[in-house]
Each structure stands twice: as C-alpha cells, then as structure tokens.
Amino acid sequence: MRLARGVRRGGFTLIEMLVAMAIFMVFTGIMITSYMSIVKALNGAEEYRILYAEARHIFDVMTDSARGGVVYPEERFPCNAEFSATDSSSVVKVVLANSKFAPRETELEFCAKDGLNKVKFTFDDVSEDGGLVMTEYTRSNLDENFIGKEVDLYSDEVRVTSFSFYVWPLKNPFSSENFGSSNLANTFHPKVTFSAVFEKDNPRGGDPFELQLQTTISLRTYN
Amino acid sequence: MEFQRFKKLLSSVASNKSGFTLTEVLVGVLVLSVSIVTTTNFLVSMIRSNLANTTSLQAYYYTQEGIEAFRNMRDTHFMHNVNYRGGGVGFWGALGGFETDGPYTVGLNLAPSPIASGENISGSASWKLSAGDVHENVKFYKTTGDISDTDFKRSCVVEDYEVDDVAEGNAVLVTCMTFWEEYGRDREVSLSTILTDWKHE
Numbered sequence: 001m002r003l004a005r006g007v008r009r010g011g012f013t014l015i016e017m018l019v020a021m022a023i024f025m026v027f028t029g030i031m032i033t034s035y036m037s038i039v040k041a042l043n044g045a046e047e048y049r050i051l052y053a054e055a056r057h058i059f060d061v062m063t064d065s066a067r068g069g070v071v072y073p074e075e076r077f078p079c080n081a082e083f084s085a086t087d088s089s090s091v092v093k094v095v096l097a098n099s100k101f102a103p104r105e106t107e108l109e110f111c112a113k114d115g116l117n118k119v120k121f122t123f124d125d126v127s128e129d130g131g132l133v134m135t136e137y138t139r140s141n142l143d144e145n146f147i148g149k150e151v152d153l154y155s156d157e158v159r160v161t162s163f164s165f166y167v168w169p170l171k172n173p174f175s176s177e178n179f180g181s182s183n184l185a186n187t188f189h190p191k192v193t194f195s196a197v198f199e200k201d202n203p204r205g206g207d208p209f210e211l212q213l214q215t216t217i218s219l220r221t222y223n
Numbered sequence: 224m225e226f227q228r229f230k231k232l233l234s235s236v237a238s239n240k241s242g243f244t245l246t247e248v249l250v251g252v253l254v255l256s257v258s259i260v261t262t263t264n265f266l267v268s269m270i271r272s273n274l275a276n277t278t279s280l281q282a283y284y285y286t287q288e289g290i291e292a293f294r295n296m297r298d299t300h301f302m303h304n305v306n307y308r309g310g311g312v313g314f315w316g317a318l319g320g321f322e323t324d325g326p327y328t329v330g331l332n333l334a335p336s337p338i339a340s341g342e343n344i345s346g347s348a349s350w351k352l353s354a355g356d357v358h359e360n361v362k363f364y365k366t367t368g369d370i371s372d373t374d375f376k377r378s379c380v381v382e383d384y385e386v387d388d389v390a391e392g393n394a395v396l397v398t399c400m401t402f403w404e405e406y407g408r409d410r411e412v413s414l415s416t417i418l419t420d421w422k423h424e
Binding site: 023063 | 248249252256259260266270273274276277280284285287288291298301302331349363
C-alpha cells in the first residue's frame with residue numbers, strides 16, 4: 001500500500017524532537033552533576049573520617065603521656081641508666097638544641113616518676129611514611145636496662161608530615177646562672193607543645209587531605 | 224460512521240491539544256532542576272559535616288591549650304610562692320597575673336628570651352597573656368619554625384568559683400572558647416576547668 005503524499009501523520013517534527021532532546025539532555029546533565037557531587041562529598045567525608053580518627057588517636061596518646069609524665073633536667077633524669085652509657089649528650093631524651101628556651105624537637109621522652117616506665121616519641125622527617133614511632137620502655141626495680149617495645153603511630157593511610165615538640169623550660173630559667181643572685185633552683189613548671197600536620201592521600205587524585213593540630217599540656221608532675 | 228468518529232477521536236488525541244506547551248515543559252524542568260540542586264546542596268553539606276568534625280577537633284585542641292595555659296601559670300606561681308593567680312608587685316607583678324575580670328587572650332610564647340640579670344622578667348614568660356576582648360588569631364607553630372595564623376580565635380574568661388572546703392576567693396572557673404567561621408556560620412568550642420589554690424592554708 002502506498003501512502004498518499006502530503007498527508008499529515010501524527011508524528012513529531014524535527015524541531016519538536018530537537019527541543020525535547022535538548023530539554024532531556026539539560027535535565028540529565030543536572031541529575032548527573034548532582035549525583036557526582038554527592039558521591040564526591042561522600043568519598044571526601046570518608047577520607048576526613050579516617051584522618052580525624054588517626055590524628056585524634058595520636059594526639060590523645062601523647063597528651064595522656066604528657067599528663068602522666070615528667071621531663072627532667074639532665075642531671076636529675078631518673079631514667080638515664082640506659083642512655084648515659086651510650087649517648088651522654090641525650091640523657092634528657094628531649095634532645096636539647098643547645099638552648100633551654102623553647103627548643104623545637106623531634107624526639108621527646110616522658111618518664112614516670114618512679115623511673116621504671118617511660119614513653120619515647122620519635123618523629124623521623126626523612127621517612128616517607130611519616131615515621132612517628134612511640135616506644136614504650138619498662139624495667140624492673142633491679143634492672144638497669146629498659147626493655148623497649150616500638151609502636152608505629154602512623155598507618156599506611158595517614159602520614160605525619162611534620163611533628164614538633166616544644167618544651168619550655170627544660171632547665172630552670174630562674175637559676176642563679178640566669179637570674180643574678182637569687183637562686184630559685186628547680187622551681188619551674190614545664191609545658192609541652194605538640195604541633196603536627198597530618199596528611200592523607202586523595203585516592204581519586206587531587207590535593208591530599210590535610211589536618212594541622214596543635215595543643216599544649218602543662219605537665220602535672222613538678223620538677 | 225463509527226469509523227469516522229473513531230478517526231476523529233484519534234486525531235484529536237494525536238494532536239497537541241491535550242499536551243503541554245513548550246513553556247509549560249520548560250517551567251516544569253526549571254522547577255524540578257531547582258529542587259534537585261537544592262536537595263543536592265543540602266545533602267552535600269550534610270555529608271561535609273565530617274570536615275566540620277576535623278575543624279572542631281582543631282578547635283578543641285586550641286581550647287585545651289588555653290585551659291592548660293592557666294593551669295601552667297597557676298602551677299608556676301605555686302612554685303614561686305606567689306599568689307596562685309600571679310600579679311602583685313615585683314617580678315611576678317611585671318609578668319602579670321589573671322584576675323576574675325573579663326576575658327583574656329592567651330597565646331604561646333615559644334621564643335621567650337633568656338633572662339639576663341637586670342632584664343625585664345616578662346621576657347621570660349612562656350605565655351602571652353593580655354586582658355581584654357581582643358581576639359587574636361591563634362598561632363600555629365610549624366616544624367620549620369615558621370609561625371602561621373590560623374582561622375581560629377581564642378578567648379578565656381576567669382570567674383570566681385565556690386567550692387566546698389575551699390575558702391572564698393581560692394578557686395576560679397576558667398572557661399576558654401575558640402571561635403571560627405565555617406561556611407558563613409559562626410562556630411565555637413568551649414571548655415571549662417576549676418583551678419583551686421590548694422597550696423593556700
């Protein structure tokens with residue numbers, strides 16, 4: 001059967017089709033963009049959650065150690081048995097940068113008052129993993145040497161890109177050496193400032209997620 | 224005749240009479256798009272609250288730093304047998320203490336100068352304590368030794384506090400607050416502690 005020419009049939013014109021497709025495409029575009037932004041935000045949230053958890057863990061471990069520990073001036077350090085033999089310059093394991101005023105350190109050790117336990121935090125800025133290591137030392141009353149157990153404070157996912165300990169004062173700032181005639185020996189109260197930058201790679205490319213934390217703890221035990 | 228009527232009906236359905244005009248469709252699409260975009264933004268900002276969590280973690284630690292500053296000052300004053308709030312006359316007066324009046328701004332002083340004989344002792348203070356509602360941005364001390372301004376501001380208030388068994392005036396309530404702005408909204412973290420003059424008889 002042959003259709004007669006010029007007979008108008010109930011289809012769509014080209015213009016109608018084009019308009020319909022344009023509207024459909026615009027609408028689909030909006031839908032896809034919305035979906036993508038939700039997915040992106042969800043992924044970012046997951047990264048931040050991991051970053052938050054790990055950074056918080058590290059800081060809580062450190063602030064707890066600071067609250068329970070002592071930073072001793074060199075000559076009175078009760079935990080020095082192990083170190084005095086090997087490395088006399090770092091008896092105080094807050095390795096002094098030849099200044100008693102706000103040295104910036106990458107290694108810090110807190111010692112229990114009885115001298116039987118200590119915790120050492122070491123940050124190795126050369127390490128690409130973000131090598132922040134905690135070493136827990138214990139010894140018995142009779143033993144001079146400590147037994148150390150290393151605990152990595154970094155994971156594969158979160159790097160510690162920088163870590164500093166600022167301890168002030170380490171030596172008595174009010175000693176006669178510094179303070180003329182009046183010697184108020186050993187009457188100072190140290191504080192420790194922790195300053196750190198944590199980083200987590202963005203698995204989908206782009207800038208890594210970064211979190212910088214800083215806090216200060218006033219040591220609870222008097223020197 | 225039946226067939227003719229059916230054909231007429233069919234053509235009326237096929238024609239545009241009962242459909243939407245282009246304007247109607249466009250308005251419909253517009254309304255739908257706006258609602259989708261709004262919902263998406265809402266969802267995204269909900270999800271982003273995880274980012275806000277990390278920001279309040281930063282603020283929490285800065286606030287803790289403020290609280291610890293007052294504890295450190297109190298303990299240092301103890302060690303020197305001066306009033307637990309500091310102040311008074313002489314060297315410790317020069318260092319300044321904290322009273323129960325209005326807000327204080329407290330900051331780290333990580334590079335206190337060595338005390339030479341005859342030098343002003345305030346150069347040795349490990350805290351920068353200033354009275355008044357001046358909210359300086361909290362400083363972040365980088366590993367490189369650089370000091371950068373953060374987006375946080377901190378303010379501490381010292382108030383008289385009554386504790387059983389502690390004589391009046393020998394306990395204070397220290398409240399530190401850290402403020403910052405996030406997505407155009409003001410946010411705040413606040414921590415409090417009670418400091419007592421336990422050395423006082």
